[in-house]
Amino acid sequence: MSNHKRQRVDPFQLTIFGASGDLTREKLVPALFRLYQQGLLPDEFRVIGVGRTDLEAGKFARTLGQHLDDECEGWADFAEHLAYHRLDYDRPDDYTSLREMLRDGPGDAVRAFYLSVPPKAIIPIVDQLGRAGLAEHRSDDGIGPRVVVEKPFGSDLESARQLNQHLHTVLDERQIFRIDHYLGKETVQNIHVLRFANSIFEPIWNQKYVDHVQVTVSETVGIAGRGGYYDQAGAIRDMVQNHLMHLLCLVAMEPPNSLAPDDVRDAKVKVLTALRPIPSDCFRNDCIRGQYTAGSIGGEPMPGYREEEDVAPDSNTETFAALKTYIDNWRWSGVPFYIRTGKRMPARISEISVHFKPVPRVLFNTADAFARSRSARRPTGSLQPNVLSIRIQPNEGISMLFQVKVPGPEMAVEPFQMDFSYAEAFGRHPPDAYERLLLDVAQGDQTLFTRQDEAEAAWAFLGPILRECAGQKDLPLPNYEAGTWGPSEADELIENDGRRWTILRHRHRATDSGKDDTCPSTSG
Ligand code: BG6
Numbered sequence: 001m002s003n004h005k006r007q008r009v010d011p012f013q014l015t016i017f018g019a020s021g022d023l024t025r026e027k028l029v030p031a032l033f034r035l036y037q038q039g040l041l042p043d044e045f046r047v048i049g050v051g052r053t054d055l056e057a058g059k060f061a062r063t064l065g066q067h068l069d070d071e072c073e074g075w076a077d078f079a080e081h082l083a084y085h086r087l088d089y090d091r092p093d094d095y096t097s098l099r100e101m102l103r104d105g106p107g108d109a110v111r112a113f114y115l116s117v118p119p120k121a122i123i124p125i126v127d128q129l130g131r132a133g134l135a136e137h138r139s140d141d142g143i144g145p146r147v148v149v150e151k152p153f154g155s156d157l158e159s160a161r162q163l164n165q166h167l168h169t170v171l172d173e174r175q176i177f178r179i180d181h182y183l184g185k186e187t188v189q190n191i192h193v194l195r196f197a198n199s200i201f202e203p204i205w206n207q208k209y210v211d212h213v214q215v216t217v218s219e220t221v222g223i224a225g226r227g228g229y230y231d232q233a234g235a236i237r238d239m240v241q242n243h244l245m246h247l248l249c250l251v252a253m254e255p256p257n258s259l260a261p262d263d264v265r266d267a268k269v270k271v272l273t274a275l276r277p278i279p280s281d282c283f284r285n286d287c288i289r290g291q292y293t294a295g296s297i298g299g300e301p302m303p304g305y306r307e308e309e310d311v312a313p314d315s316n317t318e319t320f321a322a323l324k325t326y327i328d329n330w331r332w333s334g335v336p337f338y339i340r341t342g343k344r345m346p347a348r349i350s351e352i353s354v355h356f357k358p359v360p361r362v363l364f365n366t367a368d369a370f371a372r373s374r375s376a377r378r379p380t381g382s383l384q385p386n387v388l389s390i391r392i393q394p395n396e397g398i399s400m401l402f403q404v405k406v407p408g409p410e411m412a413v414e415p416f417q418m419d420f421s422y423a424e425a426f427g428r429h430p431p432d433a434y435e436r437l438l439l440d441v442a443q444g445d446q447t448l449f450t451r452q453d454e455a456e457a458a459w460a461f462l463g464p465i466l467r468e469c470a471g472q473k474d475l476p477l478p479n480y481e482a483g484t485w486g487p488s489e490a491d492e493l494i495e496n497d498g499r500r501w502t503i504l505r506h507r508h509r510a511t512d513s514g515k516d517d518t519c520p521s522t523s524g
Pocket residue numbers: 181219221238239350
């Protein structure tokens with residue numbers, strides 16, 4: 001991980017393939033513009049949009065500016081750094097002219113190619129970059145041109161391996177930046193700090209003290225016009241294989257030897273390779289899939305998944321997945337990890353909660369003990385175990401649930417929630433993940449990018465699950481209504497173990513957006 005003080009960013013030229021796409025318009029260019037406004041970009045940088053459409057550079061910049069509201073301070077100056085190049089992915093001549101264009105740019109600038117394109121275009125583009133001499137190592141920084149690849153990195157272990165092998169015929173692993181925007185979120189990076197910059201957590205972060213861990217990533221959005229892609233992917237490929245696996249790794253990994261990119265990623269790979277495969281006879285209990293039907297969210301009617309554009313009317317693609325898994329190593333032996341994600345759920349929440357073991361059933365945790373004491377009153381129920389909740393989004397922060405005595409003559413005990421909120425503590429919401437990740441690309445820091453073996457290890461765990469889903473036609477795919485917390489089977493997954501899905505409600509403060517005010521304190 002990079003030092004807290006960022007090094008100077010060298011001059012760079014970023015070429016974005018798929019320049020007319022949503023990602024460029026909604027994420028990449030706005031992130032670059034914010035970096036520019038904060039003075040974090042070097043004087044010499046250029047962003048070249050590449051696409052099939054014949055577009056004049058000024059028009060390209062204007063279109064992006066309109067989306068951003070080009071009255072924004074500094075936009076006109078920023079737009080001077082935008083250029084456009086028409087290119088057919090398969091035409092070698094277009095890469096030759098791209099090379100000429102790059103040569104005309106800032107002298108020794110670092111080159112990066114961002115492939116915001118459908119998966120099938122990745123290999124042809126990388127091949128052409130190689131042939132045009134645009135992907136060669138440079139001896140001065142030891143990395144050379146970088147190529148940023150968006151997920152999905154294959155659709156199973158086999159295809160991920162093939163993709164990686166092919167990329168390696170042109171590029172060195174150090175040039176490949178497999179991007180997962182979850183890793184760029186401040187709150188995700190803060191997991192390292194919470195665990196390894198504080199001495200109080202690490203001694204209890206293990207099977208002796210932790211009862212179980214939950215990871216929830218729920219979304220209110222549906223498939224947002226991406227039916228063609230999503231119907232082939234589903235929740236496991238779209239969310240679990242990447243975002244949720246990274247969250248799981250960060251919460252469960254051993255302390256890395258250092259914050260150097262490979263040390264951090266080595267530690268993550270160890271978690272993935274220690275995941276216990278779900279045996280096929282446990283499938284019906286430990287892996288629950290669901291698909292939303294019509295319903296409503298916040299009073300707004302929502303269509304069912306099968307009614308969405310570009311989705312097969314008899315689609316069996318899951319829009320929800322919940323899994324129970326174990327990490328078979330010394331630290332986590334016997335501790336279940338419950339993970340769930342879904343579209344069209346009641347609230348947008350990404351949260352990890354670490355549930356500690358209950359205190360022994362003596363003193364405050366037993367009615368009998370109170371009965372023996374004359375002065376004390378009986379507690380009304382058993383004590384809630386401590387929960388540490390890491391809110392990735394929204395209302396980014398951390399909450400801790402612990403027990404306090406209620407003031408008064410009685411020995412009444414109640415859970416209390418202590419909150420840390422980024423917005424309150426730092427007076428602003430954390431920056432967008434792409435800001436951090438684009439700077440890291442420019443600086444050649446791969447810590448927050450997925451390494452080949454990480455991607456493959458995640459597929460190795462999920463591949464059998466996906467095969468089982470595809471192979472067992474009678475495997476239940478329970479439906480859930482849009483606006484609910486997923487199929488009831490997902491509740492049984494955890495409730496059969498005597499536990500409940502938990503979301504710690506963020507206590508409302510003046511600075512909150514209030515968006516998650518509707519979140520229940522527990523869900524399920
Ligand atoms: C993307 C998925 O990677 O992440 C989308 O393809 C999903 O389906 C999105 O909606 C969620 O990202 P975020 O940052 O809004 O939680």
